[in-house]
């Protein structure tokens with residue numbers, strides 16, 4: 305039985321997800337982190353509906369929309385024609401800065417629910433722009449009415465909304481998030497190095513992570529309000545790795561259009577060891593944003609579907625802690641990975 309997935313937001317990470325589904329549609333395993341999660345292969349995931357508000361994508365068939373501007377994610381594979389046409393989406397006025405001046409295609413939350421029901425979607429994956437808290441809540445409610453699980457990849461804090469969480473629990477549907485954590489992006493790299501320093505007895509005193517990238521998501525993130533909100537989520541996630549207070553900052557600092565979907569994260573760590581001698585680390589990481597999300601998206605979709613179908617909603621917390629920067633029950637990354645793997649990785 306396929307895992308039927310609907311997408312809210314057909315941006316760069318959606319583009320790489322759709323391309324990844326094509327790339328791994330056979331027995332290809334190159335670059336695949338977990339071929340089998342919860343008894344499912346990536347090829348068991350099927351996209352059945354997609355919603356966006358950008359008129360440059362709405363009305364296009366999905367295989368074309370994923371390459372439509374302003375998407376800049378690399379074309380890794382050609383995608384055959386799909387039966388899915390991108391429909392208009394919900395917008396509660398929290399329109400992303402990169403869409404200013406663009407004609408928007410809006411639908412009501414009820415229309416989105418109906419679209420989800422018609423498509424037979426099991427899960428709605430929310431990949432709309434950062435800074436859209438109200439629209440994210442509306443998508444979650446549309447999913448709820450349609451009997452779908454909801455995976456929130458955005459930094460809008462859906463799982464901190466107690467009423468929403470309670471409504472999903474009552475309906476026995478999974479609500480998973482918030483803010484996807486890439487496979488090897490700035491946050492996990494920062495957490496990993498801090499964890500290593502702590503393990504080796506270094507007293508960490510300060511660290512920072514300054515991200516520079518291209519693509520519409522980075523362009524939105526230099527808006528002051530969105531920047532500070534995302535910085536809060538990333539900084540809290542990073543701070544979780546150190547069992548005492550220290551000074552740290554993590555977040556996007558600039559947008560460079562010709563970087564496309566790439567990102568460079570600059571890190572600096574300082575601490576002390578024997579007789580208070582100092583240790584300093586200065587490193588950078590270059591990665592491709594959309595592709596960095598692919599493996600984790602594959603994993604959380606398969607695990608969420610599993611816990612939805614077998615009624616094991618008690619394990620949603622482990623999926624959130626493994627795949628997201630702001631889970632309801634934060635864990636150090638090693639613990640989160642070990643728990644997720646024990647439950648889901650075959």
Ligand SMILES: NC(=O)c1ccc[n+]([C@@H]2O[C@H](COP(=O)([O-])OP(=O)(O)OC[C@H]3O[C@@H](n4cnc5c(N)ncnc54)[C@H](O)[C@@H]3O)[C@@H](O)[C@H]2O)c1
Nearest residue numbers: 313314315316317356357393432433434458520521593597
């Ligand atoms: N590695 C990753 O790619 C990664 C990691 C963590 C979190 N995320 C989050 O995933 C989300 C998507 O990232 P991206 O790089 O694909 O961004 P993007 O800017 O490339 O794409 C966002 C898409 O959402 C659409 N959109 C905006 N508002 C909408 C609405 N109300 N309804 C429907 N569509 C709407 C935009 O038109 C665009 O197509 C962001 O919130 C980002 O923070 C991505």
